[in-house]
Amino acid sequence: MTTKGNPGQQASSEDAYFALEDAEKKRRIALETKKVLAAAEQKALRELHHMHCPKCGMKMQEVKMGKLDVDACFSCGGIFLDKGEIDVIAQPQQKGIMSAILNWFKEETEHPVK
Numbered sequence: 001m002t003t004k005g006n007p008g009q010q011a012s013s014e015d016a017y018f019a020l021e022d023a024e025k026k027r028r029i030a031l032e033t034k035k036v037l038a039a040a041e042q043k044a045l046r047e048l049h050h051m052h053c054p055k056c057g058m059k060m061q062e063v064k065m066g067k068l069d070v071d072a073c074f075s076c077g078g079i080f081l082d083k084g085e086i087d088v089i090a091q092p093q094q095k096g097i098m099s100a101i102l103n104w105f106k107e108e109t110e111h112p113v114k
Helices: 007-049 085-089 097-110
Strands: 061-065 068-072
Touching (some): 068 085
């Protein structure tokens, strides 16, 4: 990469190349650090909020109720369901007050009045 009569231009393009390489290396390191911090922050948030009552913030316990394991807060008395557990409660073969209440609104949710 020599140029006739102008050795300063060669050094300049070489310096630019290495400066770009160095900048790219620093960018990759910064992105890796960001990913690690994001994962650590997500883990910290999970530890802070997982199995804590959304109503009062106290620690919840998993309790067996029939076929389901529900999350119960013994501080405020709240019972919380995971995704899909409401469908198990609302199944027609189950008898009980909760099933009756949910089935009462079932037709309206499946075929809303326009």
